Amino acid sequence: MTDSATYLYAITRPLDSRQLTTLKGIGGAPVRALADGGLQCLVSTVPLAEFGEEPLQHNLGDLQWLERTARAHDAVVRAAAEQVTTAPLRLATVCTDDDAALARLRELRDRAASLLDRLDGRIEWGVKVFAMSPADARSQPAAVGAGSGTDYLRVRREQAAERERASAAAGSQAESVYRELAGAAVAGRRHRPQDPQLSGRSEPMLLNAAFLVDRNRSAEFAALAGRLADDRGSIRVEVTGPWPPYSFAVLDQT
Numbered sequence: 001m002t003d004s005a006t007y008l009y010a011i012t013r014p015l016d017s018r019q020l021t022t023l024k025g026i027g028g029a030p031v032r033a034l035a036d037g038g039l040q041c042l043v044s045t046v047p048l049a050e051f052g053e054e055p056l057q058h059n060l061g062d063l064q065w066l067e068r069t070a071r072a073h074d075a076v077v078r079a080a081a082e083q084v085t086t087a088p089l090r091l092a093t094v095c096t097d098d099d100a101a102l103a104r105l106r107e108l109r110d111r112a113a114s115l116l117d118r119l120d121g122r123i124e125w126g127v128k129v130f131a132m133s134p135a136d137a138r139s140q141p142a143a144v145g146a147g148s149g150t151d152y153l154r155v156r157r158e159q160a161a162e163r164e165r166a167s168a169a170a171g172s173q174a175e176s177v178y179r180e181l182a183g184a185a186v187a188g189r190r191h192r193p194q195d196p197q198l199s200g201r202s203e204p205m206l207l208n209a210a211f212l213v214d215r216n217r218s219a220e221f222a223a224l225a226g227r228l229a230d231d232r233g234s235i236r237v238e239v240t241g242p243w244p245p246y247s248f249a250v251l252d253q254t
Contacts (some may be wrong), residue, residue, distance in 0.1 A: 005051050006101045008093040009042040009076040010244075011112045011251065013084040023079055023111040026072040034102050039112055040121070042080055043098065053092050060092065063074055077244045087249040108251050115251060120187060120205035121215050125241035126247065127225060129174040132234050173235050174206035177228050183222050187209035189247045204209045206235065210247035 015033055025029040025044035033040040040054055043175040049055060050065075059065045072093050078084045095101040105112075180190035189212075193205040213221045 002097070003048050005048055006095045006098050007046040007051065008042050008089050008095060008101055008104065009044075009073060009106065010080055010086050010088045010249075011105065011116070012040050012042060012080050012086045012153055013116060015039065015042075015080065016039055019083050023076060024072075025076050026069060026149050027172070031076055034098060034105060035167075036102055036105050037109050037113075039105065039109060041101055042076060043176055045064060046094065053094070056092060057073040070121055074244075075245075081244040085120050087119060087245050087251055088243055088244050089110055089116050089249070089251065090196055091137075102207050115249060118173055119212075119248065122212050122243040122245060123215050123218060123242040125185075125205065125211045125213055125218070125221055125225070125239060126243065127177070127181060127211065128205060128240075129177055129193075130199075130201055130203040130236045130238065132203065132236055150247050161194050174251055178190045180228060181209070181211055181221070181225060184217070184224050185213050187212040187248060191247070203236065213242075215242075222223070 009025065009031070009136075012033075014035065017033070020031055020033060025031045026046055028151045029046065030042040031042055031044050033042055035041075050059060059069075070091055075087060077088045096105055123221070177187065191208040191210065193208045195205075196202055200206055211221065222239060222241075225237060228237055
């Protein structure tokens with residue numbers, strides 16, 4: 001019984017083998033290409049001690065392991081995307097061996113060919129929108145004198161109403177950002193907003209979106225996102241990219 005498995009990174013247009021000679025995957029393993037029907041699947045060998053069914057389930061809950069693996073996965077995808085049109089596969093896509101990986105490639109081949117046609121000449125930009133934190137003075141109840149319980153409650157109600165209005169306005173502005181950017185993109189996709197532990201920000205995330213953009217309009221898209229960030233005072237717009245089109249490479253959902 002073998003103690004290793006085949007890890008799948010992405011499906012791509014054909015790559016010259018010389019472009020793979022220095023490419024390292026998870027654990028520093030060499031990356032190789034499995035070819036079928038004019039497409040390639042980039043793979044490497046990984047140990048079952050980490051990527052077997054039971055250890056993998058455990059490792060996916062280990063944030064340090066997950067970050068390390070995700071970085072190695074992304075490095076392979078990025079290197080490929082610099083050379084040819086690339087459809088990334090999900091993190092931790094593992095087959096028992098190369099034959100099983102080739103069978104998976106054949107299963108996905110028609111969908112992958114159509115997807116790569118759609119992704120040709122396009123890249124992904126990420127856009128997150130955060131609500132601005134209120135100023136300390138506005139977030140604290142106004143001081144009231146002793147015995148002024150009615151005034152105190154009135155002030156608290158007014159502050160609560162103001163927070164609701166500010167929240168609604170920020171949400172509306174975030175939606176406006178999405179619509180305007182979607183109009184400058186080939187496609188847009190909304191992701192679940194991240195909690196502060198993942199985003200690294202204390203402000204609430206109002207929008208977590210990805211946009212598929214023609215490469216020759218990339219600078220235009222980034223400039224538009226920057227202008228939108230400057231035009232709105234109650235939200236903060238964060239733009240990341242360009243990335244390989246992870247959000248639009250929906251191949252392995254079955």
